[in-house]
Amino acid sequence: MYRLRLFLFAGICTTLTQSVAASEPELTVVAGGGMATYAPASLLAMPAATNVTIPGDVAYKRDMSFRALPVAALLGGVAPDETIRFVANDGYVANLAAAPLLARGDGAVAYLAIETPDAPWPPLRAGESATAGPFYLVWVRPELGGIQSGQWPYQIARIESVAPLVKRYPVLAPAPGLSAQDPIRHGFAAYEKHCSACHTLNLGGDATIGPDLNVPYNPTEYLRVDALRRLIRDPQSLRRWQDAKMPRFPVANLSDRELTDLLAYLRHMADRKVPLTPTK
Numbered sequence: 546m547y548r549l550r551l552f553l554f555a556g557i558c559t560t561l562t563q564s565v566a567a568s569e570p571e572l573t574v575v576a577g578g579g580m581a582t583y584a585p586a587s588l589l590a591m592p593a594a595t596n597v598t599i600p601g602d603v604a605y606k607r608d609m610s611f612r613a614l615p616v617a618a619l620l621g622g623v624a625p626d627e628t629i630r631f632v633a634n635d636g637y638v639a640n641l642a643a644a645p646l647l648a649r650g651d652g653a654v655a656y657l658a659i660e661t662p663d664a665p666w667p668p669l670r671a672g673e674s675a676t677a678g679p680f681y682l683v684w685v686r687p688e689l690g691g692i693q694s695g696q697w698p699y700q701i702a703r704i705e706s707v708a709p710l711v712k713r714y715p716v717l718a719p720a721p722g723l724s725a726q727d728p729i730r731h732g733f734a735a736y737e738k739h740c741s742a743c744h745t746l747n748l749g750g751d752a753t754i755g756p757d758l759n760v761p762y763n764p765t766e767y768l769r770v771d772a773l774r775r776l777i778r779d780p781q782s783l784r785r786w787q788d789a790k791m792p793r794f795p796v797a798n799l800s801d802r803e804l805t806d807l808l809a810y811l812r813h814m815a816d817r818k819v820p821l822t823p824t825k
């Protein structure tokens with residue numbers, strides 16, 4: 546996974562951090578018409594719990610083994626056309642299509658890796674204590690399902706079935722008259738997949754880790770196309786500072802064609818701004 550995490554509590558509020566760390570982590574699942582809360586031990590006690598080995602794990606960038614549960618075991622009653630939202634502790638929100646999460650068999654299969662207090666995972670970064678736990682979405686054979694790095698949310702607190710992003714935030718939609726083949730539509734799909742986990746656009750979206758990408762100004766209005774392409778490919782190649790949180794999008798994750806379509810969508814949305822009330 547490519548996020549850097551904000552640990553705002555560290556140093557500011559040691560007591561709170563300690564009490565949070567001491568209490569058992571919980572996972573809330575709201576799906577298939579039911580709601581349940583699980584502790585790691587209760588998930589690992591399920592019959593489907595198993596060990597998975599992940600070559601080149603996305604969060605740890607090396608081979609890893611985890612105790613895990615097929616995600617499908619938690620999504621009883623969920624239909625393949627639903628959207629499943631994974632909410633992480635720091636506000637990162639991945640909206641994933643249910644179909645690949647429900648798949649079992651020989652293709653890409655999603656597992657919820659579960660960290661237990663007696664077998665803690667290594668820290669994500671040297672010198673820090675945070676791990677990818679307590680719950681982390683990993684994939685076996687991801688290449689068979691075209692699964693990309695944004696589909697490996699970690700530090701998960703909540704998994705819930707929701708209406709698709711654009712149903713909940715129609716302000717994200719491009720003009721209704723465009724054909725299904727229009728590059729702007731493809732660009733919108735790329736935006737949903739790669740950018741909506743952190744940004745809003747027209748103030749619509751689940752996460753607010755990064756700035757809104759349309760109001761008051763759309764980046765296509767103040768960055769040259771080549772600079773914007775470069776920023777998306779590698780933000781630090783345009784502007785560098787220690788605490789930057791936007792990840793790189795190399796060609797392996799976002800093809801040149803997808804990037805071109807994404808820019809077409811962003812440019813298109815500059816003509817579809819929501820009115821903005823003045824800030825104080």
Ligand code: HEC
Nearest residue numbers: 548739740742743754755756764777788789790791792794
């Ligand atoms: C993991 C979270 C994350 C994801 C995913 C992400 N961004 Fe960002 N983005 C940020 C943050 C945070 C900033 C503010 C700068 C920083 O801290 O890196 C930012 C800044 C930007 C900026 C600069 C805005 C400005 O004027 O300074 C643009 C443009 C941008 N993102 C576009 C995108 C696009 C397009 C995508 C999808 C391909 C994307 N971002 C995906 C977190 C993210």
